[in-house]
Amino acid sequence: MEVPRRSLAASVSTLRLIDRRKSFSYNQLPEEPIKLTVLKLDGSSFVQRELTGVASPEFGFRSLSVFSLYARNVPDASSPPLRITPPIPKDDEPLLRLASQVNPNHPPGSTRKVAFMYITTTPLPFAPLWEMFFNGSSSKALYNVYIHADPTRDYDPGFSGVFANRVIHSKRSERYTPTLAAAARRLLAHALLDDPQNYIFALFSPSCVPIRSFDFTYKTLVSSRKSFIEILKDEPWQFERWAARGDDAMLPEVKLEDFRIGSQFWALTRWHARMVARDRRIWEKFNKTCVREDTCYPEENYFPTLVNMRDPRGCVPATLTHVDWTVNDGGHPRMYEAEEVVPELIVRLRKSRPRYGEDGINGSDWSVSKLSDPFLFARKFSPEALEPLLGMARSVLFNDSACGA
DSSP, X not given: OBOOGGGEEEOSSEEEEEEOSOOEEGGGSOSSOEEEEEEOTTSSOEEEEEEOOOOOGGGTOSEESSEEEEEESOOOTTSOOOOOOOOOOSSHHHHHHHHTTSOSSOOTTSOOEEEEEEEESSOOTTHHHHHHHHHTSSOGGGEEEEEEEOTTSOOSSOOOGGGTTOBOSOOOOOTTSTHXXXXXXXXXXXXXXXXXXXXXXXXXXXXXXXXXXXXXXXXXXXXXXXXXXXXBOSOTTHHHHHTTTOTTTTTTTSOGGGOOBOOSXXXXXXXXXXXXXXXXXXXXXXXXXXXXXXXXOHHHHHHHHHHHHHOGGGEESSOSEEOOOSSOBTXXXXXXXXXXXXXXXXXXXXXXXXXXXXXXXXXXXHHHHTOOOOXXXXXXXXXXXXXXXXHTIIIIITOTTGGGO
């Protein structure tokens, strides 16, 4: 639709585009991009752009008699299409409802991006290492970064570099509660709404580090049509975890035989990310206070259970983040200290085989016996391990052929 000159209120910094000829109700807004003819700032000619408008009652209105879009510093016709993002709701319910309405399919012909999502209650100790990792990418248009930072904690030093201005609206998050799983859902919703080109969504903790180059990691993730999420059944303490909210609290939606356990660090496809945003029924069962804290790990149970119940064939039932549970310190896996961080450790982590579940008993079935997806990340590393990791970053960590690994 063409916007007449009299409908434009222009300044050097802002254009307001108003079309008074159409009225859209909240649920009638077109999903396809709305074509507008935009006046250039110098007034010399019109430039046709494609803008996508999103409306929702959460933004304070139920219908639009005037549909307004704002464009700052409208570029010339040779620049990429302009993307207008509306305010994102701060409350989880409207946030997830809005995210559940996005297109679950990646735009055909566009670049596939990886959403790197971090849940933290501290400054990111390995930010310099991640910075090197991202700087090794062939293009900054291949990824987006999102951070969920507990607002009740202090962050000194603050987030800088690639992490600057990437903190979403966050809430308190702590172990033995549903808040960590809620934080992951919040991150998924923000990433879904932020960029339609986000193809796969990977979750990390502050103690996670990359053990492959960006290009290797990127190609591994975006070449997959499936999510990577550990899904294990018949695990020790499975009943106790299932009953952590009360003996019958999960019924009838989640039976014991449907309950799954897995790493809280996964990489979900856009389809599964939207599936999480749309879920209310299963989440209501996990979003409850536990009566037994020592068996309360919703972040390790909700996502594997949901994916297994809704789309078990749409995933590789393994995590690509290595962790060593041969040492269990109060519910925490082994922590690698600075003196342990040597090239041989990285090679060993790379050569390890993920544990596959769900197709047979924890991966013993023939259909997964030959699978061996590469570990791309590892945890847990102590903050003091940053220096030796940086020292071997180029020669080992981001050298995919180092030491034959």
